[in-house]
Amino acid sequence: MYKILSKKGISPVIGVILLVAVTVALVSLATIIVFDLGSNVNETADSSIQVTEKNNIVSVNIIRNENVEEFKVLDNDNNVYPVQSSVGSISEISYSGGVYSVIAIMRDGSEEVIYTGYRPFDANTLSFTVFDENNNSIEGITVFIDGFEDETDENGEVSFELEEGEYNSTIFEDGLSGVSNTFEITENTDDISIDIEQAEQWRHSEHDDGFFPLNVNTLDVSDDIIYTGSEDETVIAYNATSLDKFWRHSLHSETVETVYESDGILYSGARDDIVIAVDSDTGIEIWRHELHSNTVQTVYESDSVLYSGSSDNTVIAFNIDTQEEIWRHELHSNTVQTVYESDGVLYSGSSDNTVIAFNIDTQEEIWRHELHTDRVNSIYESNGILYSGANDNTIIAFDINTEEEIWEYEPTDNGWVNSVQEQDGTLYIGYVFDDGTYFSIVAGLNSVDGTELWEHQLHEDDFFIQSVYGDEGTVYSASQDGNVIAYGLNVNISE
Numbered sequence: 393m394y395k396i397l398s399k400k401g402i403s404p405v406i407g408v409i410l411l412v413a414v415t416v417a418l419v420s421l422a423t424i425i426v427f428d429l430g431s432n433v434n435e436t437a438d439s440s441i442q443v444t445e446k447n448n449i450v451s452v453n454i455i456r457n458e459n460v461e462e463f464k465v466l467d468n469d470n471n472v473y474p475v476q477s478s479v480g481s482i483s484e485i486s487y488s489g490g491v492y493s494v495i496a497i498m499r500d501g502s503e504e505v506i507y508t509g510y511r512p513f514d515a516n517t518l519s520f521t522v523f524d525e526n527n528n529s530i531e532g533i534t535v536f537i538d539g540f541e542d543e544t545d546e547n548g549e550v551s552f553e554l555e556e557g558e559y560n561s562t563i564f565e566d567g568l569s570g571v572s573n574t575f576e577i578t579e580n581t582d583d584i585s586i587d588i589e590q591a592e593q594w595r596h597s598e599h600d601d602g603f604f605p606l607n608v609n610t611l612d613v614s615d616d617i618i619y620t621g622s623e624d625e626t627v628i629a630y631n632a633t634s635l636d637k638f639w640r641h642s643l644h645s646e647t648v649e650t651v652y653e654s655d656g657i658l659y660s661g662a663r664d665d666i667v668i669a670v671d672s673d674t675g676i677e678i679w680r681h682e683l684h685s686n687t688v689q690t691v692y693e694s695d696s697v698l699y700s701g702s703s704d705n706t707v708i709a710f711n712i713d714t715q716e717e718i719w720r721h722e723l724h725s726n727t728v729q730t731v732y733e734s735d736g737v738l739y740s741g742s743s744d745n746t747v748i749a750f751n752i753d754t755q756e757e758i759w760r761h762e763l764h765t766d767r768v769n770s771i772y773e774s775n776g777i778l779y780s781g782a783n784d785n786t787i788i789a790f791d792i793n794t795e796e797e798i799w800e801y802e803p804t805d806n807g808w809v810n811s812v813q814e815q816d817g818t819l820y821i822g823y824v825f826d827d828g829t830y831f832s833i834v835a836g837l838n839s840v841d842g843t844e845l846w847e848h849q850l851h852e853d854d855f856f857i858q859s860v861y862g863d864e865g866t867v868y869s870a871s872q873d874g875n876v877i878a879y880g881l882n883v884n885i886s887e
Contacts, residue, residue: 435459437496437504445511450485452494454478460496467492516556516577518584522548522563525589534564535586562865563588563883566845567818567836569865570881586885592850593866593878596635599624605874607647613863614653617672620876621648627660629675632868632878639675643668654693657712661688667700669712679715683708687727694733697752701728707740709752719755723748727767734773737792741768747780749792759795763788766808774814774839781809787821789842801842803835811860814839820862822869832857834869834879850877 438458444451452463452475463475463483468491475483475494494507522533522544529548534541538559542550554577561572568590575584597605599622607623616632627648629638646663653659658672667688668680686703693699697718698710707728709718726743733739737758738750747768749758766783773779777798778790785807789798803809804825811822819839825831832855835847851857855873862868866880 435498435500435502437498437506439496439506441494441507443494443507443509445509450492450509450511451482452485453482454480459498461499462497464495464497465492466495516579516581517551517553518577518581519549519551520544520561520584520586522550522586522588525587530565530588533588536562536564561586561883561885563881564865565590565881566838567816567820567862567865568846568867568879568881570883572883572885575885582887584885584887586883588884589882590846590848590879591882592848593880594635595850595875595877596630597874597876598628598630598637598640599626599874607858607872608870608874608876609648609858609872610650611859611861611868611870611876612651612653612658613861613868614672617653618868618876619651619653619658619672620870621651621660621662622874623647625662627651627658627670627675629658629672632863632866638673641670641675641677643670643677643680649687650690652691652693657693659691659693659698661691661700661702663687665702667691667698667710669698679712681710681715681717683710683717683720689728690730692731692733697733699731699733699738701731701740701742703727705742707731707738707750709738721750721755723750723757723760729767729769730771732771732773739771739773739778741771741780741782743767745782745784747771747778747790761790761795761797763790763797763800769808769810770812772813777814777839779812779814779819779839781812781821781823783808785809785823787812787819787837787842789839799842801837801844803833803844810857813861815862815864818845818862820860820867822857822860824856830854830856832871832873834860834867834877836862836867848879850879851875 437460439460440455442453457479462477465473473485491510493505496504496506522530524530531546533544535550540552544550556577558576599606599608608620610621612619618632619629621627625644626640626642628640644662644664648662650661656672658670661667665684666682669678684702684704688702690701696712698712701707705724706720706722708720711718724742724744728740728742730741738752741747745764746760746762748760751758764782764784768782771780778792781787785802787801803823807825809823813820819837821835832851833849836845851871852873855871857871859870866878868878870876
């Protein structure tokens with residue numbers, strides 16, 4: 393049962409009047425709220441300025457000013473520099489350098505950043521002069537100082553604009569480099585001398601049989617890690633700077649003749665006729681193949697194919713992913729001493745005195761040259777030039793496109809060349825000079841014309857240099873004397 397309390401209502405006229413009254417009240421309240429909020433909103437700068445920098449002066453020119461009470465400049469150390477606010481005024485501020493802001497201060501005291509700039513710190517123009525070990529200034533030396541690079545003039549001088557602070561420099565000379573001691577630039581720094589000297593950086597003789605060092609036949613350098621193989625049947629990996637040893641493996645059962653690192657895998661070949669692949673970081677074996685029937689003299693990897701040459705006179709291409717032989721050729725009539733692949737062409741040098749270019753896709757010989765008169769020990773291709781070193785005491789630079797000799801160099805009157813490798817315009821070579829006594833020599837040649845740039849004779853006499861490798865201005869060499877030697881520049885900077 394429902395109970396109706398009342399039937400009385402509000403007349404339509406009164407309802408309309410009440411609705412209008414409520415609406416007016418709400419509008420009034422909203423207006424009050426907006427006006428109250430507006431009284432706390434900061435004023436926005438209505439002005440135009442022009443900022444210029446010259447030498448150590450920052451100039452602020454007031455072009456237009458409608459509502460700014462004053463301007464100021466604030467630097468990155470929170471130092472405040474006042475700026476005139478009248479139109480047409482120019483305020484000049486002596487500023488040593490760094491980030492700064494122009495700030496507008498409104499009549500209500502609020503502040504607004506209207507410009508942010510950066511002026512380089514004051515720089516001193518300093519002259520560096522490079523001297524050799526005999527205190528002679530040297531022309532043509534490349535000097536790097538924290539991103540700046542230049543070459544010394546005929547007086548051995550080079551100039552840089554440097555801010556105050558600490559620096560290191562790297563010096564390059566004829567394919568050799570060295571890093572200086574840290575030096576400091578202050579406002580009182582005068583011209584600076586750079587003394588350089590070609591010198592041994594370090595040596596080690598890690599390969600031995602417990603009594604004395606044994607022949608180090610091969611080395612490779614990759615990502616500041618040196619890999620060496622030896623007569624002691626081991627392969628060692630160690631840091632090229634600190635000499636900290638990472639690992640050693642003894643997976644071969646006879647003398648290791650060749651090592652090559654690529655993409656995290658270290659390949660080695662030995663007199664046990666075996667090729668072994670190990671993890672470059674750990675030295676743990678990944679796979680091995682026994683496809684050759686005699687000593688594996690050389691290995692080279694490219695595009696997941698490992699090329700190997702052997703005393704069985706063959707070259708084999710091996711797929712490192714499927715671990716299957718792809719092809720082999722027997723174009724040489726004697727031991728294959730060295731192989732190198734570039735742009736679809738496999739180059740090989742042999743004890744039959746020839747160099748052969750072989751198309752790895754069609755598996756056909758492209759050309760061969762017989763410019764050497766004795767065993768070809770080492771080849772290296774760079775920028776369309778194939779360099780080869782042989783037992784006939786010659787190094788030949790050969791144009792692979794025109795198939796013509798570019799230059800020939802004989803490092804000694806009597807001897808042989810065991811190793812060649814090119815990087816950044818320098819051909820690094822290792823050769824033996826026979827003068828009744830055997831002298832092992834490491835040298836750098838200009839790879840364009842074959843002129844000799846420098847040489848060192850740091851390995852022991854009557855032992856043969858076996859392998860050299862130049863990497864970013866340091867040349868590493870391995871010898872039958874059991875030593876691996878790093879050679880570069882000693883650099884010292886002083887005022």
